[in-house]
Each structure stands twice: as C-alpha cells, then as structure tokens.
Amino acid sequence: MTPSVIDKLANVQINELATSSSPNLQKNLSILSPDQIELAKMLLEMGQDHLFENWRDPGVEDNEKIAFLDQVALLNSSYPGGLTSYIKTARELLADSKAGKNPFDGFKPSVPSGENLTFGDDNFIKYEETGVEQVQKAVFVLVAGGLGERLGYNGIKVALPLEMTTGTCFLQHYIESILCLAEASCKQTQGECRRDVPLVIMTSDDTHARTLQLLESNAYFGMKPTQVKLLKQEKVACLADNDARLALDPNNMYRIQTKPHGHGDVHSLLYSSGLLKEWKDAGFRWVTFFQDTNGLLFKVIPAALGVSATKNYHVNSLAVPRKAKEAIGGITRLTHADGREMVINVEYNQLDPLLRATGHPDGDVNCETGYSPYPGNINQLILELGPYIDELSKTGGAIKEFVNPKYKDSTKTAFKSSTRLECMMQDYPKTLPPSARVGFTVTDPWLAYAPVKNNPDDAAKVPKGNPYHSATSGETAIYRCNSMILRKAGVKIDDPVSEVFNGQEVEVWSRVVWKPKWAATYADVKRKVSGNNNYISQKSTLVINGRDVHIEDFSLDGTLVIDSVDDAEVKVGGLVQNNGWTIESVDKDDTTLPEEVRIRGFKINKVEQLEKCYSKPGKYSLNP
Numbered sequence: 001m002t003p004s005v006i007d008k009l010a011n012v013q014i015n016e017l018a019t020s021s022s023p024n025l026q027k028n029l030s031i032l033s034p035d036q037i038e039l040a041k042m043l044l045e046m047g048q049d050h051l052f053e054n055w056r057d058p059g060v061e062d063n064e065k066i067a068f069l070d071q072v073a074l075l076n077s078s079y080p081g082g083l084t085s086y087i088k089t090a091r092e093l094l095a096d097s098k099a100g101k102n103p104f105d106g107f108k109p110s111v112p113s114g115e116n117l118t119f120g121d122d123n124f125i126k127y128e129e130t131g132v133e134q135v136q137k138a139v140f141v142l143v144a145g146g147l148g149e150r151l152g153y154n155g156i157k158v159a160l161p162l163e164m165t166t167g168t169c170f171l172q173h174y175i176e177s178i179l180c181l182a183e184a185s186c187k188q189t190q191g192e193c194r195r196d197v198p199l200v201i202m203t204s205d206d207t208h209a210r211t212l213q214l215l216e217s218n219a220y221f222g223m224k225p226t227q228v229k230l231l232k233q234e235k236v237a238c239l240a241d242n243d244a245r246l247a248l249d250p251n252n253m254y255r256i257q258t259k260p261h262g263h264g265d266v267h268s269l270l271y272s273s274g275l276l277k278e279w280k281d282a283g284f285r286w287v288t289f290f291q292d293t294n295g296l297l298f299k300v301i302p303a304a305l306g307v308s309a310t311k312n313y314h315v316n317s318l319a320v321p322r323k324a325k326e327a328i329g330g331i332t333r334l335t336h337a338d339g340r341e342m343v344i345n346v347e348y349n350q351l352d353p354l355l356r357a358t359g360h361p362d363g364d365v366n367c368e369t370g371y372s373p374y375p376g377n378i379n380q381l382i383l384e385l386g387p388y389i390d391e392l393s394k395t396g397g398a399i400k401e402f403v404n405p406k407y408k409d410s411t412k413t414a415f416k417s418s419t420r421l422e423c424m425m426q427d428y429p430k431t432l433p434p435s436a437r438v439g440f441t442v443t444d445p446w447l448a449y450a451p452v453k454n455n456p457d458d459a460a461k462v463p464k465g466n467p468y469h470s471a472t473s474g475e476t477a478i479y480r481c482n483s484m485i486l487r488k489a490g491v492k493i494d495d496p497v498s499e500v501f502n503g504q505e506v507e508v509w510s511r512v513v514w515k516p517k518w519a520a521t522y523a524d525v526k527r528k529v530s531g532n533n534n535y536i537s538q539k540s541t542l543v544i545n546g547r548d549v550h551i552e553d554f555s556l557d558g559t560l561v562i563d564s565v566d567d568a569e570v571k572v573g574g575l576v577q578n579n580g581w582t583i584e585s586v587d588k589d590d591t592t593l594p595e596e597v598r599i600r601g602f603k604i605n606k607v608e609q610l611e612k613c614y615s616k617p618g619k620y621s622l623n624p
C-alpha cells in the first residue's frame with residue numbers, strides 16, 4: 001500500500017473513532033498504524049474501552065502502546081475466529097456459569113462399550129501384532145505445553161527421569177519407543193515402509209525453549225531432526241468479569257493478562273500447520289496423542305492401535321478401571337432426548353452430579369468389580385487421520401471450551417481472580433456426528449498408566465487406595481510393570497515389599513529396566529526369555545541396554561547391567577550375586593539434593609554390581 005492510501009485509511013478509521021468512548025485512544029491514533037487502529041476499533045466494538053482508559057498522551061510510553069497492540073494482534077491471530085469470537089464465546093459461557101447451567105443438561109449418562117484388554121492373553125497378543133503393523137502408518141503427538149504447577153517441579157516435565165536406575169528422561173524413552181516400534185513395524189511387513197514416523201511436540205512459552213534445547217543437546221535422542229516438529233501454543237486473554245472484559249496485568253497497564261488455554265489447542269495447531277494434509281498424502285492413517293509423563297504408555301500403544309485398526313475406530317480413547325470419584329475423567333455415553341449422542345470424557349466433578357440428577361441417587365459408585373463402571377480417561381487418544389481431517393475442515397480445529405471462574409461470593413458478580421476460556425483435547429468427539437465410530441480400550445492400570453502429576457504433599461493426602469500420581473508412584477510403577485511382564489513370561493520374581501517414601505506407601509518390586517530396543521512389545525519379551533529356571537530376587541536390579549540379549553535359566557540376587565551393541569548376541573544364564581543397588585529414603589526438604597530426587601523421596605544407592613559391556617559384534621555367553 002502506498003503511504004497516501006495508508007493515510008486515507010487511517011483518516012477514515014480516525015473519523016470512525018472520533019466519537020468513540022475512549023478519548024485517550026483518540027489522542028494516540030497518530031502513533032498507530034492502520035492495522036493497529038483496526039484492532040483498537042475491534043476492541044472498542046467488543047466493549048473493551050477500559051483497556052485504553054489510562055493511556056498517557058502521545059509522546060509518553062508510545063513503545064508500550066505499540067507493544068500492547070502487538071500483543072493484541074497475536075491474541076487475535078492465534079485464536080480461531082479471533083478475539084471477537086473469543087469474547088463472544090466467553091460472554092455466553094460466563095452467563096451459563098452464572099446461571100448454574102450444566103453443559104450436560106438434558107443428557108443421560110450410560111456405560112459405553114469398548115474393548116477390555118487383559119495383558120498377555122491371546123487377544124492381547126493378536127491386537128499387539130496388528131498394532132505393530134500399523135505403527136508405520138501412525139504419527140505421534142505429544143502435548144507438552146503444561147508447566148506442571150501441580151507437580152511443583154521447576155524444569156520441564158519431559159526432562160524428568162522416569163526412573164533413577166538408568167536416569168532415562170521421559171522424552172528419550174518416548175522417542176526410543178517410537179523408533180523401535182517403527183522398526184518392528186517395517187520388519188513385520190517385510191520392510192516395505194519408506195517413511196519416517198513423525199513426532200509432533202506441542203509446547204508453550206513455558207516449555208518451548210527448554211524442550212528444543214533438550215532435543216538439540218541430545219541429538220534428538222536418535223530421531224532425525226526432520227522427523228520432529230515443535231508447535232507452540234499461545235496463551236489466551238484473561239477475563240476480568242462476567243462481561244468478558246479483558247484483564248490487564250496488574251503490574252503493566254499496557255499488557256493483557258494471559259493464561260494457558262489447555263491441551264485442546266493441539267487440534268487447531270495441527271490443522272493450521274498443514275501437517276495433517278501432508279501426512280495424509282504420505283499415506284499415514286493414525287494420529288496418536290499422548291501426555292508428558294506417563295512412563296508406561298508405550299506398553300499398550302501397539303495393542304491399542306491394533307484395536308483401532310480391527311474395530312475401525314475413528315476415535316479410540318485409552319482408559320483404565322477407575323475408582324468411583326477418583327480424580328480422573330470417566331468415559332461416558334451421553335444420550336439426549338433430542339437424539340444427540342456422544343461417547344465422551346466427563347470430568348470426575350461433573351460425572352457424580354450428572355448421575356445423581358438422572359436417576360442414580362448414589363452417584364458415581366464402585367460396582368461389583370470394585371471400580372466405577374465408567375472407565376477412567378488417561379487422555380491418550382488414537383484418531384483415524386481421514387475422518388479427523390474431515391471434521392477439522394468443518395471446525396478449523398476449534399474445540400468446545402469451558403470456563404471455570406472462582407466467584408467472590410454467591411451473587412456470582414465478581415471473580416476472586418481473572419479467569420479464561422479453556423479447552424481439552426479429549427473433547428474433540430463433542431462435535432462428531434452420532435455415526436462416528438467412537439470407542440475406547442481399557443487396560444490394567446499397572447500396564448498403562450503411571451503419570452507424574454502431583455507434588456509430594458498433595459500425593460500424601462490422596463485417599464487410601466487411590467493412585468498417588470506422583471514421582472514416587474511413577475517410578476515404582478515402572479519396576480512393578482516390568483516385573484509383572486517378566487513374571488507373565490515365566491520368570492520367578494519375588495513379591496514386592498511395602499515402603500513409605502514422601503508419606504506415600506508404595507510397593508517396591510525388583511528394579512527391572514530395559515531399553516525399548518530389547519523389547520517394545522510383549523511378543524519381544526517372550527522371544528527373549530526362555531527356560532524354566534529364571535529368578536530375580538526382590539533386592540535385585542536388572543538393566544538391559546542391548547537388543548539381542550537372551551535370558552535363559554538365569555538367577556539374579558544383586559545388580560546386573562548389560563550394555564551391548566546391536567550385533568552382539570548375548571546369552572545370559574547362571575547366577576549373579578552381589579550386594580546390588582539399594583533404595584534409600586531421602587528427605588523431600590533436603591535442598592542439597594537435586595529436585596528430581598527430592599520429589600521421589602528416595603535415591604538409588606549403587607553399592608555393588610556386575611556390569612558387562614559387549615561393544616563388538618559377536619556371540620557371547622554370560623554364565624558366571
């Protein structure tokens with residue numbers, strides 16, 4: 001545009017604003033560009049005059065005013081439909097909230113049907129095999145924009161070790177699992193695949209730089225950098241009152257307060273990035289979403305992909321049996337008198353009142369299995385790419401939002417602090433037609449779910465019998481799961497002992513840890529364990545860092561660490577006995593210890609071990 005056209009446009013807009021309710025803005029129009037004036041006009045039209053109320057005269061704090069409109073431009077462009085749409089939706093949702101309207105009014109809940117997997121049975125093995133085949137057609141999406149305030153950890157959560165025996169961090173474990181499953185997938189289909197399985201990581205301003213740095217300083221943990229894409233979510237504007245007036249930062253009148261919008265952003269980001277189409281053109285079929293700190297997830301991903309492929313699920317939510325009122329959402333079928341129907345996650349604080357209001361006077365209660373009949377959503381979703389693209393083409397990736405203001409009193413006229421709209425990735429099915437194939441896959445919690453979300457103090461307050469979801473339980477769950485898998489494969493493993501760390505009583509099993517390249521599936525474990533005389537004592541630690549390691553008639557009472565290159569075939573038998581590695585309780589408030597140790601309440605004391613390293617190709621036998 002030539003300067004004269006810009007001047008004209010500015011003049012028109014200045015005239016339009018001349019009668020505006022914001023004299024301070026009017027005075028400053030000369031320092032703003034036409035685009036900035038357009039944004040300011042939109043704000044006034046949306047009843048946001050207060051944002052300019054304290055603007056100083058032109059010449060004073062002009063850079064701050066420009067920065068303010070730059071921020072408005074970003075908030076406007078990063079929200080589907082822009083700020084106008086954000087403010088309109090906020091007004092509607094705030095009015096509903098004030099009126100106490102339940103978003104599920106008129107819906108009747110019932111228990112949906114899905115697939116229940118029992119680890120290691122024929123059905124599980126069949127699904128796992130089908131799933132491995134599908135991995136080469138899958139893309140993986142990790143939502144990692146959350147700061148983890150509940151955990152109270154200062155770093156990014158994906159950098160946390162999932163266990164301290166090897167110190168492997170979550171991101172490394174996820175990437176290695178994906179690489180191994182993709183390789184197994186290629187092998188199973190006689191190497192026909194020609195593409196790299198992509199990984200997308202959704203970050204936020206809180207996590208982006210540190211996630212990138214973690215990847216770069218570790219050579220992307222073995223992935224090609226081109227395989228990994230980071231998509232950064234933006235925060236959304238905070239709302240000061242029921243009229244959805246945007247909240248200014250109390251320390252800076254030229255800055256709108258912002259807060260995270262939630263993991264639901266992943267859908268609009270994927271849509272606007274153009275990646276979905278790219279993947280479809282490249283022949284991918286599945287999009288697998290997962291959270292930042294679940295060290296068990298990949299134990300069940302192959303079987304769950306198998307369920308998706310076998311049942312042609314457009315949406316497959318992974319779930320675990322859930323204790324009634326446990327603080328995770330329940331997967332529920334909702335049926336409306338007007339014919340609407342959906343299978344959706346209902347958050348735990350909404351499920352109980354909804355049941356009570358619809359003819360279940362006791363609300364959410366355990367049934368004869370000892371669990372609620374509504375399976376617990378663990379927020380790992382597998383979507384079929386084709387129907388996903390079709391749906392997002394209609395919605396642009398916008399997900400039904402909610403608002404959760406904390407009111408000052410029962411008049412519900414003022415908030416204790418500003419609020420904002422939020423959205424959750426598992427609400428994606430809310431806009432799907434009833435014909436969509438929405439299902440779920442339930443697995444044992446010991447196999448699939450051990451998130452690290454709660455700080456030690458909150459975890460210690462969890463009602464007895466409910467999971468802690470802490471760093472302590474996250475790590476001990478890895479040992480329990482690996483021990484149970486080996487048990488199923490025929491290894492005799494001692495029962496665990498019960499110990500208390502950071503005020504949480506946990507089962508301590510033998511510390512068995514292996515790299516995904518040793519076994520990415522149960523079928524791999526079965527192939528690599530043979531003989532009827534394998535035994536691991538409770539005090540033992542077994543670390544397998546090698547691909548071709550075979551355990552046969554082997555007894556361990558102490559610590560054995562095996563490192564081997566891919567072409568080294570190692571047979572492990574006989575008896576290894578030493579003082580091993582012990583678990584030592586630590587004080588969570590001992591600031592001389594690293595934070596990742598304190599949040600677990602224990603450390604690994606490496607007293608004695610047998611360490612074997614096979615760095616050259618060949619056939620070896622470890623039989624001391």
Ligand code: UGB
Nearest residue numbers: 143144145146260261262263291292328329377378379424
């Ligand atoms: N996340 C983002 O990427 N961006 C955000 O803005 C926020 C989060 P939380 P939440 O596993 O038991 C979910 O905070 O949202 C990422 C389900 O909603 O750990 O309280 C973040 O980095 C709930 O139904 O969990 O609860 C992390 O990877 C239940 O399944 C992920 O989103 C619960 O998880 C989840 O964020 C659970």
